[in-house]
Amino acid sequence: MKKGDIVVIIIIIMLALILIIVPYRKPNDNLLVRINSDEYDIHTDRVIELETLTIHIESSEVFVTHANCPDKVCMQMGKIKNHGDFIACIPSGVVITIVNGSNSYDKIAG
């Protein structure tokens, strides 16, 4: 085995370690449901009754079950569960988004 081979092997091992450690994030942990300025844990089932909307958080999914708005677009948007998903009810002025609550990592990443 030549000296150069050992260097290559060490570099490969280091790269492998970096690839294992750096992207280590649990994608579905610490997600929060943000409804306007309020935040709720997505993993805790609950019903949020607003003046215009009824929002369910159930089995880590969020959906609108009742809406007073004329178009009902918010109800038709179905269930959301992933970071970055959103439901907007424009007539009611309600925006529901799923955000990462753990740290500022995703704010930097966009």
Ligand SMILES: [Zn+2]
């Ligand atoms: Zn609506």
